[in-house]
Amino acid sequence: MSNENKQVKHVTMVGDRTIPPKDARFISIYIMGQRYKVPETLTIVKAMEYAGYQFKRGCGCRGGICGACGTFYRVLGDHNIYTGLACQTVVQPDMILAQTPFFPPNRADHIGLLKSKLPPDEQIATLYPEIFRCVGCGTCTRTCPMGIDVMNYIAFFKRGDVLGGAKESFDCIMCGLCVVRCPANITQMKVGMAGRRIAATRLIPSSAVTRKRAEQVRAGRYEKMLSELGQMDKEKLKEIYVSREREPNLSQPGEWMPKDQSHL
Amino acid sequence: MPKLTHVPYYPGCSLKTKALGYERSAMDCAKTLGFKMHEIATWNCCGASYPLTKDNLMGLAAPTNILVEAEQHCSERKIDAQLITLCSFCYNTLKRTDFEFKDKPEKLETLNAFLKRSYQGSVKVLHYLEYLRDVIGFDNLAKMVKRDMSQLRVAPYYGCLLLKPHKEIGLDDPEEPVILHDFLEALGCQVVDFPGQVDCCGSYLIMRNPEKVLELSHNILQEANEYGAQALVTACPLCQSNLDQSEGERHGADHFLGVQGMPIFYFTQLLAVALGLDTELHQFEKHCIDPKLVLSTCFEDDAKKIESKK
Amino acid sequence: MQMKFENNQSAFRDLELATGETIPDCYQCGKCTAGCPASMDPSPSMLIHYLQLGLFNKAVNSESIWNCMGCLTCSERCPKNVSPAAIIEGLKRIHLNSLDPRITLHTLGQEFLANSTQQAVVSGFRKFV
Numbered sequence: 224m225s226n227e228n229k230q231v232k233h234v235t236m237v238g239d240r241t242i243p244p245k246d247a248r249f250i251s252i253y254i255m256g257q258r259y260k261v262p263e264t265l266t267i268v269k270a271m272e273y274a275g276y277q278f279k280r281g282c283g284c285r286g287g288i289c290g291a292c293g294t295f296y297r298v299l300g301d302h303n304i305y306t307g308l309a310c311q312t313v314v315q316p317d318m319i320l321a322q323t324p325f326f327p328p329n330r331a332d333h334i335g336l337l338k339s340k341l342p343p344d345e346q347i348a349t350l351y352p353e354i355f356r357c358v359g360c361g362t363c364t365r366t367c368p369m370g371i372d373v374m375n376y377i378a379f380f381k382r383g384d385v386l387g388g389a390k391e392s393f394d395c396i397m398c399g400l401c402v403v404r405c406p407a408n409i410t411q412m413k414v415g416m417a418g419r420r421i422a423a424t425r426l427i428p429s430s431a432v433t434r435k436r437a438e439q440v441r442a443g444r445y446e447k448m449l450s451e452l453g454q455m456d457k458e459k460l461k462e463i464y465v466s467r468e469r470e471p472n473l474s475q476p477g478e479w480m481p482k483d484q485s486h487l
Numbered sequence: 488m489p490k491l492t493h494v495p496y497y498p499g500c501s502l503k504t505k506a507l508g509y510e511r512s513a514m515d516c517a518k519t520l521g522f523k524m525h526e527i528a529t530w531n532c533c534g535a536s537y538p539l540t541k542d543n544l545m546g547l548a549a550p551t552n553i554l555v556e557a558e559q560h561c562s563e564r565k566i567d568a569q570l571i572t573l574c575s576f577c578y579n580t581l582k583r584t585d586f587e588f589k590d591k592p593e594k595l596e597t598l599n600a601f602l603k604r605s606y607q608g609s610v611k612v613l614h615y616l617e618y619l620r621d622v623i624g625f626d627n628l629a630k631m632v633k634r635d636m637s638q639l640r641v642a643p644y645y646g647c648l649l650l651k652p653h654k655e656i657g658l659d660d661p662e663e664p665v666i667l668h669d670f671l672e673a674l675g676c677q678v679v680d681f682p683g684q685v686d687c688c689g690s691y692l693i694m695r696n697p698e699k700v701l702e703l704s705h706n707i708l709q710e711a712n713e714y715g716a717q718a719l720v721t722a723c724p725l726c727q728s729n730l731d732q733s734e735g736e737r738h739g740a741d742h743f744l745g746v747q748g749m750p751i752f753y754f755t756q757l758l759a760v761a762l763g764l765d766t767e768l769h770q771f772e773k774h775c776i777d778p779k780l781v782l783s784t785c786f787e788d789d790a791k792k793i794e795s796k797k
Numbered sequence: 798m799q800m801k802f803e804n805n806q807s808a809f810r811d812l813e814l815a816t817g818e819t820i821p822d823c824y825q826c827g828k829c830t831a832g833c834p835a836s837m838d839p840s841p842s843m844l845i846h847y848l849q850l851g852l853f854n855k856a857v858n859s860e861s862i863w864n865c866m867g868c869l870t871c872s873e874r875c876p877k878n879v880s881p882a883a884i885i886e887g888l889k890r891i892h893l894n895s896l897d898p899r900i901t902l903h904t905l906g907q908e909f910l911a912n913s914t915q916q917a918v919v920s921g922f923r924k925f926v
Contacts (some may be wrong), residue, residue: 341907344504345910345911348911348913348915349911352905352910352918355918356919356926357531357532358534358545359532359534359548359550359552360545360548360549360601360602361548361602361603365603372529374552375531377531378532381500381531381915381919382501382503382915383500383504383505383915384503406545500915500919501914501915504915505913505914505915506914532915534923535920535923536867536920538923539816539880539882539883539886539887540815540816540883540890541815541816542815542817543890546923574916576916576920647867647868647869647870648869651868651869651870651872652872652873662873686834687834689866690866691866691867691917691920691923691925692864693913693917693921694900694905694913694918694921694925695863695899695900695921695925699836699864699866703834724916725914725916725917725920728914728916732912
């Protein structure tokens with residue numbers, strides 16, 4: 224597309240609260256193929272809002288963790304496809320944006336997963352046999368905006384190492400960009416999630432300490448304290464909140480104990 | 488304790504679950520024979536079949552990743568670039584990929600550009616059997632055998648991909664191979680030479696035509712039986728699975744092989760027995776036809792162990 | 798799915814380019830068919846003969862190509878260095894690349910998948926899907 228023929232759209236800032244810095248330079252970006260001039264310091268989300276788009280629903284936490292704003296983009300003159308989270312990625316000159324509102328994943332039926340008698344590796348194989356179509360092209364790894372080695376965690380699941388795959392896929396925020404690009408039509412993120420669920424229930428040893436505490440809670444250990452708090456007035460609550468004891472940062476285990484140890 | 492030679496190892500998908508006994512027995516034997524198999528840090532499935540159409544470069548992506556990792560593994564440790572495998576499919580895929588890259592360097596360039604890696608083409612792909620023959624030597628192997636295996640009649644079963652295509656694999660003659668024969672002789676077994684040793688077990692047809700696999704496997708096993716074999720050795724998890732499960736089915740169905748049935752050993756499992764190693768963790772119990780039944784007829788101490796477990 | 802190629806010559810040339818095989822080299826000695834463990838009808842040499850005679854659609858639509866198990870006996874024994882296995886894979890790829898698979902993943906069955914060795918599943922998917 225030729226830059227010269229496009230109309231430059233200057234949009235009045237209705238509803239957008241971006242106040243660009245005084246000396247901020249303006250750059251061109253392309254949203255849905257239309258060119259807009261936006262301040263260069265903005266993230267993609269803010270830049271689109273500056274340009275007059277409104278995100279009404281489903282996008283998102285704006286903190287880089289919910290996975291709703293996965294974005295594909297190119298830059299004029301560069302044949303490569305890049306990815307990023309719209310809330311975290313700062314706009315570049317001549318960026319051409321595409322949002323993926325929803326790309327259908329394949330989600331196998333997980334009901335009965337936790338009660339299944341099959342060993343973990345066979346569970347994954349039966350839920351997601353398409354992982355065996357993986358060609359090892361590594362496109363998923365190169366697409367992931369979180370820097371996860373996606374191909375590697377699928378490789379773990381293929382060889383039956385469910386715990387390894389669960390650990391390797393831990394940072395996944397389920398943005399689904401890998402799913403869009405996979406030539407073998409694998410839904411990597413769902414496989415990772417299934418793997419993490421199986422690992423958590425069947426492979427990672429449960430903490431005896433947590434179990435004990437849960438039993439104590441169920442036995443009513445904290446009922447009195449909770450009902451006291453529930454009956455306190457606002458001023459008293461504020462007072463005890465402000466004066467609460469806190470463990471100093473980076474304390475070593477056993478180094479610090481609170482004065483009031485009745486709730487430990 | 489002399490230092491063990493470091494040999495980089497590529498397992499392949501099946502070796503960690505379905506063929507775990509193959510890996511464990513191979514690793515245990517390696518230590519006795521003077522080398523240690525080091526699994527490379529990062530690896531993916533090799534694709535399990537080399538693409539036969541020349542225009543299919545995607546099928547070379549997975550093997551290239553593996554070869555790059557192996558090359559890196561070796562250069563970090565300043566050792567000769569080599570990679571040992573156990574699975575015949577993996578061996579075949581990796582070796583043929585390597586051959587193709589040497590024959591057509593432009594393909595390697597394309598793969599390197601696509602994968603954003605730089606494989607230099609230096610890795611030598613070996614099969615465990617090859618290592619036994621060419622580095623350890625079967626004569627030396629024979630000297631290390633601790634058990635008397637002479638009562639055991641074993642048929643070597645080669646399968647297809649360990650040997651073919653000869654021009655690219657070059658391990659042994661595909662029509663009349665001898666490497667497993669020599670291996671069994673070194674162990675001291677009676678070697679049962681039978682015509683079906685290079686017949687195909689049916690391979691991946693198990694996914695679509697399992698009755699064909701049953702037919703082909705049945706032919707191989709029946710022939711081995713007719714020639715007097717008590718057991719088979721193989722070097723491929725798929726052959727082992729096809730033959731063993733087919734026999735399990737047949738054996739259950741009409742007892743055509745008599746009371747015991749014919750166990751299908753991985754050659755390293757038999758090697759472990761011959762070297763006098765503890766085979767507790769070598770997953771004999773995962774086989775359809777229990778290998779220990781055959782072994783107990785030859786070795787008194789094994790028979791006692793099986794009795795004491797009952 | 799039945800394939801219908803209008804131009805036999807260009808389909809033939811595309812197959813040669815894809816596989817890297819020189820199909821006219823085959824002089825129909827039949828060694829490939831003699832060594833083939835699959836019950837292939839039409840046989841490997843017959844399939845090549847169809848291609849040589851310009852009967853491309855007949856070759857590509859034969860069900861027998863799906864019986865090939867990749868044992869490579871044919872390629873190994875051919876006196877003219879032709880690989881019938883490669884040619885058969887080329888014919889299969891025409892179907893697979895047109896999204897005409899021979900295995901449907903979600904009908905494979907839990908027990909079957911659980912018991913299969915990964916080798917079988919991966920190579921099976923490469924050849925049939």
